[in-house]
Amino acid sequence: MLIESDSTDPWYNLALEEHLLETLQTGECILYLWQNDQTVVIGANQNPWKECNLKLLEEDGGRLARRISGGGAVYHDLGNLNFSFLLGRHYYDFDKQIKLIISALERHNIKAAFTGRNDILVNGKKLSGNAFYYAGDKVLHHGTILLDCVFDKMAKYLQVSERKIHSKGIESVRSRVINLKEIIPDITIPVLKESIKTQFMLSYGSYEQMSCIDLDLTRFDPLYKKHASWAWRFGDTPDYQIAFSNYFSCGEVSIGLTLEKGIIGDAKVYSDALDVRMADKIKNFLMGLPFDSDVIKQKYNENEETCKYQDVIAWLAEEISKL
Numbered sequence: 317m318l319i320e321s322d323s324t325d326p327w328y329n330l331a332l333e334e335h336l337l338e339t340l341q342t343g344e345c346i347l348y349l350w351q352n353d354q355t356v357v358i359g360a361n362q363n364p365w366k367e368c369n370l371k372l373l374e375e376d377g378g379r380l381a382r383r384i385s386g387g388g389a390v391y392h393d394l395g396n397l398n399f400s401f402l403l404g405r406h407y408y409d410f411d412k413q414i415k416l417i418i419s420a421l422e423r424h425n426i427k428a429a430f431t432g433r434n435d436i437l438v439n440g441k442k443l444s445g446n447a448f449y450y451a452g453d454k455v456l457h458h459g460t461i462l463l464d465c466v467f468d469k470m471a472k473y474l475q476v477s478e479r480k481i482h483s484k485g486i487e488s489v490r491s492r493v494i495n496l497k498e499i500i501p502d503i504t505i506p507v508l509k510e511s512i513k514t515q516f517m518l519s520y521g522s523y524e525q526m527s528c529i530d531l532d533l534t535r536f537d538p539l540y541k542k543h544a545s546w547a548w549r550f551g552d553t554p555d556y557q558i559a560f561s562n563y564f565s566c567g568e569v570s571i572g573l574t575l576e577k578g579i580i581g582d583a584k585v586y587s588d589a590l591d592v593r594m595a596d597k598i599k600n601f602l603m604g605l606p607f608d609s610d611v612i613k614q615k616y617n618e619n620e621e622t623c624k625y626q627d628v629i630a631w632l633a634e635e636i637s638k639l
Contacts, residue, residue, distance in 0.1 A: 317346045318513060318525040324353035324394065326381035331539040332528065334384055337402050337449075337456050338535070345407055347516050347523070348400040348458075349509055352392035354378040356473050359387040359447070361595035363570065363586040364550055366475065373473045382549050385456065387434075387447035388567070388588035389474055395464030395495065397505055399512065401457045408455040416519050417444065417459070420511040424500055434590060436461075441494035447590060463505060464497045560635050564627055566591065571632060573602070580605050598625055609637035 319336065321329050329350040336346055355378060356368045364370065364380055367389040373380060392398065401413045414430050421428045421438075428438045436444035436459075446459035470493075496503050517523060542548050561570040567589035574582035583602045585595040601619060605611055612633045616626070 317344060318516065318523050319346060319348045319528065319531070320509070320525075321348070321350035321528060323528075324351055326352040326355040326357060326379055326392065327540060327543040329398070330357075330381055330383055331536060331543045333400050333402075333456070333458070334539050334543075335531075335533070335536045336400075337451055337454055338539075339532070340402050340404070340454050342404060343407070344403070345520055346400075346402040347512070348402065349512070350398045350400070351394055351396065351505070352379075352381070352398070353394055354469070355381055355392040356389055357381045357383055357392060358389045359588050360384055360449075360592045361386060361585065361587045361589070362389060366570070366586065367588075369473050369475055376469075378473065380549050381543065383447070383458075384592070385447035385449040385458065386588070386590045386592035386594075387445070390445060390460060391465070391470040391474055392460070393466055393469065394505075395462070395466060395497075397461045397463060397508055399459055399461065401455075403455060405450075405453050405455055408457070410457065412519060413457055414446070416515045417461070417512065419518075420508070420515045421496075423511045423514070424496075424503060424508075426496065426499060438494055438496075438499065442492055443494055443496070449592060461508065462493060462495050463503065463508060464495050465493075467493065467495075558639075560632060562628075562631055564589075564631075566594070566628075569594075569628055571598070571602075573607070575607050578607055580607055594625060594628075598628060601629070607636065609633040612636065 321332060323329060329352055333348060333350070336348060340346065354376065356373055358364055358367050358380070360383065364382070368380060370380060399417065414436070417436065418428045418430065426438060428436050428443060430436055434446040435442045444459050444461050446457065449456040496508070557573065557575050559570065559572040561568070567587055569589070570586040572584045573580050580602050583599045585598045587595055601615070605615060612629065616629045
Protein backbone atom coordinates (compact mmCIF):
# COMPACT_ATOMS: atom_id res chain seq x y z
CA MET A 317 0.00 0.00 0.00
CA LEU A 318 1.20 3.53 -0.78
CA ILE A 319 0.13 6.50 1.33
CA GLU A 320 1.15 10.12 0.82
CA SER A 321 0.45 12.77 3.41
CA ASP A 322 -0.83 16.11 2.17
CA SER A 323 0.02 17.76 5.49
CA THR A 324 3.30 19.42 6.49
CA ASP A 325 2.39 19.39 10.19
CA PRO A 326 5.06 17.21 11.89
CA TRP A 327 2.76 16.17 14.72
CA TYR A 328 0.12 15.02 12.23
CA ASN A 329 2.64 13.15 10.07
CA LEU A 330 4.33 11.37 12.96
CA ALA A 331 0.97 10.53 14.53
CA LEU A 332 -0.22 9.11 11.21
CA GLU A 333 2.95 7.05 10.93
CA GLU A 334 2.39 5.58 14.38
CA HIS A 335 -1.29 4.97 13.54
CA LEU A 336 -0.29 3.08 10.39
CA LEU A 337 2.08 0.94 12.44
CA GLU A 338 -0.56 0.17 15.06
CA THR A 339 -3.19 -0.78 12.47
CA LEU A 340 -0.85 -2.67 10.11
CA GLN A 341 -2.45 -5.90 8.90
CA THR A 342 -0.71 -9.27 8.60
CA GLY A 343 1.12 -9.53 5.27
CA GLU A 344 0.71 -5.81 4.56
CA CYS A 345 3.59 -3.60 3.45
CA ILE A 346 3.11 0.17 3.51
CA LEU A 347 5.26 2.85 1.92
CA TYR A 348 4.43 6.20 3.48
CA LEU A 349 5.77 9.45 1.96
CA TRP A 350 5.58 12.71 3.89
CA GLN A 351 7.13 16.15 4.43
CA ASN A 352 7.45 18.44 7.44
CA ASP A 353 7.87 22.20 7.28
CA GLN A 354 10.53 23.91 9.41
CA THR A 355 10.78 21.19 12.05
CA VAL A 356 13.39 19.70 14.33
CA VAL A 357 12.65 16.03 14.99
CA ILE A 358 14.48 14.44 17.91
CA GLY A 359 14.93 10.75 18.66
CA ALA A 360 12.85 8.93 21.26
CA ASN A 361 15.47 9.26 24.01
CA GLN A 362 16.92 12.70 23.34
CA ASN A 363 16.89 15.82 25.49
CA PRO A 364 15.23 18.58 23.41
CA TRP A 365 17.00 21.43 25.22
CA LYS A 366 20.37 19.88 24.47
CA GLU A 367 19.72 18.99 20.82
CA CYS A 368 17.86 22.05 19.57
CA ASN A 369 17.97 25.83 19.89
CA LEU A 370 14.31 25.98 20.86
CA LYS A 371 14.20 29.75 21.23
CA LEU A 372 15.36 30.40 17.66
CA LEU A 373 13.19 27.63 16.24
CA GLU A 374 10.02 28.94 17.90
CA GLU A 375 10.83 32.57 17.09
CA ASP A 376 10.99 31.57 13.41
CA GLY A 377 7.66 29.74 13.59
CA GLY A 378 9.19 26.26 13.60
CA ARG A 379 8.09 23.23 15.59
CA LEU A 380 9.75 20.59 17.71
CA ALA A 381 8.65 16.96 17.30
CA ARG A 382 9.75 13.67 18.82
CA ARG A 383 9.62 10.39 16.90
CA ILE A 384 9.17 6.92 18.37
CA SER A 385 12.45 5.60 16.92
CA GLY A 386 15.97 6.14 18.22
CA GLY A 387 18.80 8.07 16.62
CA GLY A 388 19.75 11.71 16.54
CA ALA A 389 18.07 15.04 15.91
CA VAL A 390 17.33 16.07 12.31
CA TYR A 391 16.00 19.17 10.59
CA HIS A 392 13.08 18.89 8.15
CA ASP A 393 11.80 21.47 5.72
CA LEU A 394 10.00 21.32 2.38
CA GLY A 395 13.27 20.52 0.64
CA ASN A 396 13.35 17.22 2.50
CA LEU A 397 11.35 14.07 1.61
CA ASN A 398 10.63 11.50 4.31
CA PHE A 399 9.88 7.85 3.63
CA SER A 400 8.59 5.13 5.95
CA PHE A 401 8.38 1.38 5.42
CA LEU A 402 5.89 -0.34 7.72
CA LEU A 403 5.72 -4.13 7.58
CA GLY A 404 5.70 -7.31 9.62
CA ARG A 405 8.95 -8.77 10.96
CA HIS A 406 8.57 -11.72 8.60
CA TYR A 407 8.69 -9.39 5.59
CA TYR A 408 11.21 -6.92 7.00
CA ASP A 409 14.35 -6.78 4.85
CA PHE A 410 16.54 -3.76 5.54
CA ASP A 411 18.84 -4.41 2.58
CA LYS A 412 15.87 -4.61 0.22
CA GLN A 413 14.37 -1.40 1.56
CA ILE A 414 17.65 0.53 1.35
CA LYS A 415 18.27 -0.84 -2.14
CA LEU A 416 14.84 0.45 -3.17
CA ILE A 417 15.83 4.01 -2.21
CA ILE A 418 19.28 3.72 -3.80
CA SER A 419 17.75 2.29 -7.00
CA ALA A 420 15.28 5.20 -7.12
CA LEU A 421 18.26 7.57 -7.00
CA GLU A 422 20.05 5.58 -9.69
CA ARG A 423 17.15 6.31 -12.04
CA HIS A 424 18.53 9.87 -12.01
CA ASN A 425 22.14 8.70 -12.49
CA ILE A 426 22.92 9.36 -8.84
CA LYS A 427 25.40 6.88 -7.43
CA ALA A 428 24.63 6.42 -3.75
CA ALA A 429 26.00 3.98 -1.20
CA PHE A 430 24.81 2.78 2.19
CA THR A 431 27.50 3.09 4.81
CA GLY A 432 28.34 4.18 8.32
CA ARG A 433 25.75 4.37 11.02
CA ASN A 434 22.70 3.88 8.77
CA ASP A 435 23.33 6.69 6.30
CA ILE A 436 23.09 6.87 2.53
CA LEU A 437 26.01 8.81 1.09
CA VAL A 438 26.56 10.54 -2.24
CA ASN A 439 30.05 11.80 -3.09
CA GLY A 440 31.07 10.96 0.46
CA LYS A 441 28.41 13.21 2.00
CA LYS A 442 25.21 12.31 3.83
CA LEU A 443 22.05 12.40 1.75
CA SER A 444 19.81 10.24 3.93
CA GLY A 445 19.66 9.04 7.53
CA ASN A 446 17.62 6.03 8.68
CA ALA A 447 16.09 4.89 11.98
CA PHE A 448 13.99 1.96 13.19
CA TYR A 449 11.31 0.95 15.66
CA TYR A 450 10.03 -2.52 16.59
CA ALA A 451 6.52 -3.02 17.95
CA GLY A 452 5.88 -6.70 18.59
CA ASP A 453 5.78 -8.39 15.21
CA LYS A 454 5.73 -5.06 13.33
CA VAL A 455 8.65 -2.94 12.16
CA LEU A 456 8.98 0.72 11.20
CA HIS A 457 11.95 1.78 9.08
CA HIS A 458 11.98 5.43 8.16
CA GLY A 459 14.44 7.88 6.68
CA THR A 460 15.04 11.20 5.02
CA ILE A 461 16.23 12.35 1.62
CA LEU A 462 17.78 15.80 1.28
CA LEU A 463 16.70 17.41 -1.96
CA ASP A 464 16.83 21.15 -1.37
CA CYS A 465 17.10 21.58 2.38
CA VAL A 466 18.14 24.98 3.76
CA PHE A 467 21.38 24.02 5.47
CA ASP A 468 21.81 27.43 7.09
CA LYS A 469 18.63 26.82 9.08
CA MET A 470 19.72 23.27 9.86
CA ALA A 471 22.92 24.64 11.39
CA LYS A 472 20.99 27.42 13.14
CA TYR A 473 18.56 25.14 14.96
CA LEU A 474 20.55 21.97 15.65
CA GLN A 475 23.04 22.03 18.51
CA VAL A 476 26.04 19.70 18.46
CA SER A 477 27.82 19.07 21.76
CA GLU A 478 31.51 19.84 22.12
CA ARG A 479 32.12 16.22 23.15
CA LYS A 480 30.63 14.92 19.93
CA ILE A 481 32.60 17.44 17.88
CA HIS A 482 35.87 16.24 19.39
CA SER A 483 34.93 12.53 19.28
CA LYS A 484 33.81 12.47 15.67
CA GLY A 485 35.81 15.31 14.18
CA ILE A 486 32.60 17.02 13.07
CA GLU A 487 33.08 20.05 10.87
CA SER A 488 30.35 22.36 9.59
CA VAL A 489 26.93 21.06 8.58
CA ARG A 490 27.55 22.08 4.99
CA SER A 491 30.71 19.95 4.80
CA ARG A 492 28.89 16.78 5.96
CA VAL A 493 25.62 16.79 4.02
CA ILE A 494 24.54 17.18 0.42
CA ASN A 495 21.35 18.13 -1.42
CA LEU A 496 20.28 16.33 -4.58
CA LYS A 497 19.91 19.79 -6.14
CA GLU A 498 23.69 20.15 -5.99
CA ILE A 499 23.96 17.20 -8.38
CA ILE A 500 20.78 17.59 -10.47
CA PRO A 501 19.61 21.22 -10.30
CA ASP A 502 16.20 20.57 -11.89
CA ILE A 503 15.13 17.61 -9.73
CA THR A 504 11.90 18.10 -7.76
CA ILE A 505 10.10 16.36 -4.89
CA PRO A 506 7.27 15.08 -7.19
CA VAL A 507 9.83 13.62 -9.62
CA LEU A 508 11.70 11.91 -6.80
CA LYS A 509 8.45 10.54 -5.39
CA GLU A 510 7.58 8.96 -8.74
CA SER A 511 10.96 7.24 -8.89
CA ILE A 512 10.47 5.82 -5.40
CA LYS A 513 6.95 4.66 -6.29
CA THR A 514 8.25 2.92 -9.41
CA GLN A 515 10.91 1.09 -7.41
CA PHE A 516 8.35 0.19 -4.77
CA MET A 517 6.22 -1.50 -7.43
CA LEU A 518 9.25 -3.31 -8.89
CA SER A 519 10.28 -4.54 -5.45
CA TYR A 520 6.89 -5.41 -3.94
CA GLY A 521 4.57 -5.74 -6.93
CA SER A 522 1.49 -3.69 -7.73
CA TYR A 523 0.16 -1.60 -4.88
CA GLU A 524 -2.98 0.19 -3.80
CA GLN A 525 -2.63 3.92 -3.34
CA MET A 526 -4.78 5.44 -0.62
CA SER A 527 -5.24 9.02 0.50
CA CYS A 528 -5.31 9.96 4.16
CA ILE A 529 -9.03 10.72 3.98
CA ASP A 530 -9.69 7.12 2.90
CA LEU A 531 -8.06 5.69 6.02
CA ASP A 532 -9.93 4.65 9.13
CA LEU A 533 -8.70 7.35 11.52
CA THR A 534 -11.01 6.60 14.44
CA ARG A 535 -7.97 5.91 16.64
CA PHE A 536 -5.89 8.76 15.23
CA ASP A 537 -6.94 11.72 17.38
CA PRO A 538 -5.34 10.49 20.63
CA LEU A 539 -2.07 9.91 18.77
CA TYR A 540 -2.12 13.43 17.36
CA LYS A 541 -2.73 14.87 20.82
CA LYS A 542 0.17 12.81 22.11
CA HIS A 543 2.63 14.02 19.45
CA ALA A 544 1.55 17.64 19.88
CA SER A 545 1.73 17.52 23.68
CA TRP A 546 4.39 19.08 25.86
CA ALA A 547 4.62 15.84 27.83
CA TRP A 548 5.67 13.81 24.76
CA ARG A 549 7.97 16.37 23.18
CA PHE A 550 9.68 17.60 26.33
CA GLY A 551 8.82 15.03 28.95
CA ASP A 552 9.62 15.13 32.62
CA THR A 553 13.06 16.72 32.84
CA PRO A 554 13.79 17.47 36.50
CA ASP A 555 16.92 19.13 37.82
CA TYR A 556 19.27 16.28 38.65
CA GLN A 557 21.73 16.33 41.49
CA ILE A 558 24.44 14.83 39.33
CA ALA A 559 24.83 14.22 35.62
CA PHE A 560 27.29 12.40 33.37
CA SER A 561 27.84 12.49 29.63
CA ASN A 562 30.09 10.61 27.23
CA TYR A 563 30.31 9.50 23.60
CA PHE A 564 30.30 5.79 22.70
CA SER A 565 30.30 3.77 19.50
CA CYS A 566 26.49 3.58 19.75
CA GLY A 567 26.16 7.36 20.10
CA GLU A 568 26.17 10.04 22.77
CA VAL A 569 24.77 9.09 26.20
CA SER A 570 23.81 11.45 29.04
CA ILE A 571 22.68 10.13 32.42
CA GLY A 572 21.11 12.29 35.13
CA LEU A 573 20.66 10.89 38.63
CA THR A 574 18.59 12.06 41.60
CA LEU A 575 19.79 10.64 44.90
CA GLU A 576 17.71 9.98 47.99
CA LYS A 577 19.80 9.10 51.07
CA GLY A 578 22.52 7.60 48.89
CA ILE A 579 20.05 5.63 46.73
CA ILE A 580 19.36 6.35 43.05
CA GLY A 581 15.75 7.47 43.33
CA ASP A 582 15.36 8.66 39.74
CA ALA A 583 17.36 8.34 36.55
CA LYS A 584 16.98 9.83 33.13
CA VAL A 585 18.94 8.57 30.16
CA TYR A 586 19.23 10.63 27.00
CA SER A 587 20.89 9.25 23.88
CA ASP A 588 20.93 9.44 20.11
CA ALA A 589 21.65 5.70 19.90
CA LEU A 590 19.56 3.85 17.34
CA ASP A 591 18.67 1.23 19.97
CA VAL A 592 15.52 2.87 21.32
CA ARG A 593 15.34 0.37 24.20
CA MET A 594 18.72 1.29 25.65
CA ALA A 595 17.55 4.29 27.69
CA ASP A 596 14.81 2.37 29.52
CA LYS A 597 17.05 -0.66 30.09
CA ILE A 598 19.78 1.41 31.72
CA LYS A 599 17.28 3.50 33.71
CA ASN A 600 15.51 0.41 35.06
CA PHE A 601 18.88 -1.12 35.93
CA LEU A 602 19.98 1.93 37.96
CA MET A 603 16.76 2.73 39.82
CA GLY A 604 16.97 1.79 43.48
CA LEU A 605 20.69 1.00 43.50
CA PRO A 606 23.07 2.59 46.00
CA PHE A 607 25.21 5.36 44.51
CA ASP A 608 28.24 3.08 44.76
CA SER A 609 30.46 2.01 41.86
CA ASP A 610 31.21 -1.44 43.34
CA VAL A 611 27.51 -2.19 43.84
CA ILE A 612 26.73 -1.07 40.30
CA LYS A 613 29.49 -3.29 38.88
CA GLN A 614 28.31 -6.28 40.92
CA LYS A 615 24.68 -5.74 39.93
CA TYR A 616 25.71 -5.45 36.30
CA ASN A 617 27.46 -8.84 36.43
CA GLU A 618 24.20 -10.38 37.69
CA ASN A 619 21.99 -8.70 35.08
CA GLU A 620 22.02 -10.35 31.65
CA GLU A 621 19.66 -7.77 30.13
CA THR A 622 22.30 -5.03 30.36
CA CYS A 623 25.20 -7.08 28.93
CA LYS A 624 25.01 -5.26 25.58
CA TYR A 625 25.48 -1.94 27.40
CA GLN A 626 28.63 -2.99 29.20
CA ASP A 627 30.68 -0.02 28.00
CA VAL A 628 28.10 2.48 29.28
CA ILE A 629 27.65 0.83 32.69
CA ALA A 630 31.40 0.36 33.15
CA TRP A 631 32.02 4.01 32.27
CA LEU A 632 29.33 5.22 34.70
CA ALA A 633 30.72 3.09 37.51
CA GLU A 634 34.20 4.43 36.84
CA GLU A 635 32.96 8.04 36.88
CA ILE A 636 31.17 7.46 40.18
CA SER A 637 34.34 5.93 41.68
CA LYS A 638 36.20 9.18 40.94
CA LEU A 639 33.83 11.29 43.02
